[in-house]
Amino acid sequence: MGILIEDAHVLTMDGISGSTPVVRSIRIEGDRIAEIGAGLIPADGDTVIDGCDRLVVPGxxxxxxxxxxxxxxxxxxxxxxxxxxxxxxxxxxxxxxxxxxxxxxxxxxxxxxxxxxxxxxxxxxxxxxxxxxxxxxxxxxxxxxxxxxxxxxxxxxxxxxxxxxxxxxxxxxxxxxxxxxxxxxxxxxxxxxxxxxxxxxxxxxxxxxxxxxxxxxxxxxxxxxxxxxxxxxxxxxxxxxxxxxxxxxxxxxxxxxxxxxxxxxxxxxxxxxxxxxxxxxxxxxxxxxxxxxxxxxxxxxxxxxxxxxxxxxxxxxxxxxxxxxxxxxxxxxxxxxxxxxxxxxxxxxxxxxxxxxxxxxxxxxxxxVLTAATIGGARSAVLGDAIGTIEVGKQADLVLFDLDTMAFTPRQKLDHQLVYSENGSSIDTVLVAGRVVVAGGEVTTVDARAARAELNRLLPEIIAWQDDLDRRNAVLTDAISATYFRAIATPGPVNRFAGDERAWLA
Ligand SMILES: [Zn+2]
Incomplete structure (x- = not known):
């Protein structure tokens, strides 16, 4: 019993198609991606997700x-x-x-x-x-x-x-x-x-x-x-x-x-x-x-x-x-x-x-930028062999974007629209290790509304605590500010500010 995502637009982020969208079906068994191909047939008991209006990217x-x-x-x-x-x-x-x-x-x-x-x-x-x-x-x-x-x-x-x-x-x-x-x-x-x-x-x-x-x-x-x-x-x-x-x-x-x-x-x-x-x-x-x-x-x-x-x-x-x-x-x-x-x-x-x-x-x-957000991040986390691309044998950490949204209309270049048009509001389903943890854009594993309510209940106490800390630490701010400006005025080997550093060097 697995999950079959049928005929979706996929950014595999692997060494073959990279960030170029390709139409593929993805079968998930347990926590892993078991098969990727065109026109995969669902096995008995598979949950089938229709992918025709979905963009699938690595988590x-x-x-x-x-x-x-x-x-x-x-x-x-x-x-x-x-x-x-x-x-x-x-x-x-x-x-x-x-x-x-x-x-x-x-x-x-x-x-x-x-x-x-x-x-x-x-x-x-x-x-x-x-x-x-x-x-x-x-x-x-x-x-x-x-x-x-x-x-x-x-x-x-x-x-x-x-x-x-x-x-x-x-x-x-x-x-x-x-x-x-x-x-x-x-x-x-x-x-x-x-x-x-x-x-x-x-x-x-x-x-x-x-x-x-x-x-x-x-x-x-x-x-x-x-x-x-x-x-x-x-x-x-x-x-x-x-x-x-x-x-x-x-x-x-x-x-x-x-x-x-x-x-x-x-x-x-x-x-x-x-x-x-x-x-x-x-x-x-x-x-x-x-x-x-x-x-x-x-x-x-x-x-x-x-x-x-x-x-x-x-x-x-x-x-x-x-x-x-x-x-x-x-x-x-x-x-x-x-x-x-x-x-x-x-x-x-x-x-x-x-x-x-x-x-x-x-x-x-x-x-x-999509590489940095997926496999680049996976490598930095020492997880490059496990996640970050959509490949057989890797963990099924996937995000499914609904393409029937304004960000992806018209469907010009899905990878470009993911970077420049989409802000996450088209996210429909998220899987981690083959488990659906977000469906219909909302977390399924815990009661998010109750968690927010609990924090709001505690908020007056938290804000009073933060206000007190702000007051206590305000005694340091003049000296830190002076330190900051002295550092800014000190020449160094590179300038990574956007402006011309001659304006603030001593
Ligand atoms: Zn940090």
Whole structure:
């Protein structure tokens, strides 16, 4: 007893037809794609889905996001990363979230992702001040129940916030600097033991759909021993190691000042660039950084919507592709881009880089952005053999778009319309591992309405908590703002802002 999708328009994203639509039938048995061909005959007991008005694509992979921010959706605007971080990931005050709320938050995030056609999320789960076991287990419980596929971290920051960027310690009151340096953090061994426990217990839950992922926050936020240890653990478990790198200009100037070279050179030196590693953002890379990333088969998760919202800069899309780097796409969290809708990211990636180079031969192509959103993301998640294309033997993670909608009318070029016309509202059915998890555009596995109602019931308490954290952390904003502007005024090897940097260099 399987599922037969008959005569649908299919973007296989494989090495044969790629993103060119072809008419095919797809038979699913258990969690896998069993057969692909023209005019397949249903077997006894097969559920048949008429594909004549359907576009079938591999489930989208959100290669970089943070479910923590689900509770902060829509809360902040016009803050650069360094200031936004101090609000969305509060440094002062009690920002712990009870495991029950972590589970509800994760459930809502998974629902919104699936209904947007995202079947795999790389969820770099950040908890303040650091993740407790029950909080991590709650994320696995939620995703297991909703039926999404995920790499789930394990995010860690061990260095005091004040020491993660230049200038800041000199701009804050000495008593505040002492206080920030006295805040508790896990030791390297405690974190690596936490990872070993997660690999030994939670990793592989949900018939292998849910995987653990070490995530040292960034080279400037953890010790080299921790980053190297986390990388080795990821390799030993055939898992992803996820790390933020060179998202902002402040981070670019941090490398030479604190580590004697660029942050990518530093990661290379400590053995953290590997085929299991994904660098989130990778905006302010030099050309030699790009070579190091390419030579080590490290992936980059590009987050153009978040990068625009936080004013971080524009990643060098064409240079990354020219170097042969595996590029994935991510939404980032719901406080920096406010939605897990990957199709927004796909369209933005296709558009943004056209204004960085007048040579239109070098602009992003539809097949490139769809590759990044599917198999590129799968590779970065260390799942390239399991998902990301529609091929026999792969997991049946599929999205079925209704073609009888305005986005696909008239049917000119379905792949182009998927990128430029569709926003997810045509999504009818989503399967993860052969199981229908969205039907008629709505999640079938959990009661989404009840989950939303529960969050709304808790909302007054959550907003009071967030208001209190905002007030407490506001004491840091003047110094962080001054740090940001000093970094902006400091010359560096590359300019990834859209404007002429002579206007703001000192
Ligand atoms: Zn991030």
């Amino acid at each position: 989208l992979v959100n290669a970089h996001t943070h479910s923590w921010e689900t509770l902060f959706k829509g809360r902040y605007d016009n803050l650069p990363l360094e200031l936004w971080l101090a609000m969305s990931y509060p440094i002062l005050g009690d920002s712990r979230v009870a495991p029950e709320l972590v589970r509800l938050r994760s459930t809502l995030f998974a629902i919104e992702s699936l209904e947007a056609g995202v079947t795999t999320i790389v969820d770099d789960v950040i908890e303040n001040p650091n993740q407790e076991w029950a909080q991590l287990a709650a994320v696995f419980d939620a995703y297991d129940e909703v039926g999404i596929r995920a790499n789930i971290s394990g995010h860690i920051i061990t260095r005091p916030f004040v020491d993660t960027m230049p200038f800041l310690a000199d701009l804050l009151d000495p008593a505040m600097v002492r206080h920030l340096r006295s805040l508790p953090a896990l030791t390297d061994d405690e974190y690596l033991d936490f990872c070993r426990r997660a690999f030994g217990t939670l990793h592989g839950r949900g018939d292998g759909r849910l995987r653990f992922m070490p995530a040292p926050s960034a080279p400037q936020r953890c010790s080299p021993e921790l980053i190297a240890g986390a990388t080795r653990l990821a390799q030993a478990n055939d898992a992803e190691c996820h790390i933020h790198v060179l998202e902002t200009k402040t981070q670019m100037i941090t490398g030479p000042r604190h580590y004697g070279g660029t942050l990518v050179e530093y990661l290379h030196k400590i053995g953290a660039l590997t085929a299991n590693t994904t660098l989130a953002h990778g905006i302010w890379l030099t050309e030699s950084d790009i070579e190091l990333v390419a030579d080590s088969h490290t992936s980059i998760a590009h987050n153009p919507v978040s990068n625009l919202k936080l004013g971080s800069g524009i990643a060098p899309w064409r240079l990354l592709h020219d170097a042969g780097i595996d590029v994935a796409l991510g939404t980032d969290g719901c406080s920096s881009s406010d939605s897990p809708r990957m199709l927004d990211v796909v369209k933005t990636a296709a558009l943004l880089h056209k204004v960085t180079d007048p040579d239109f031969h070098r602009w992003p192509r539809v097949d490139e």
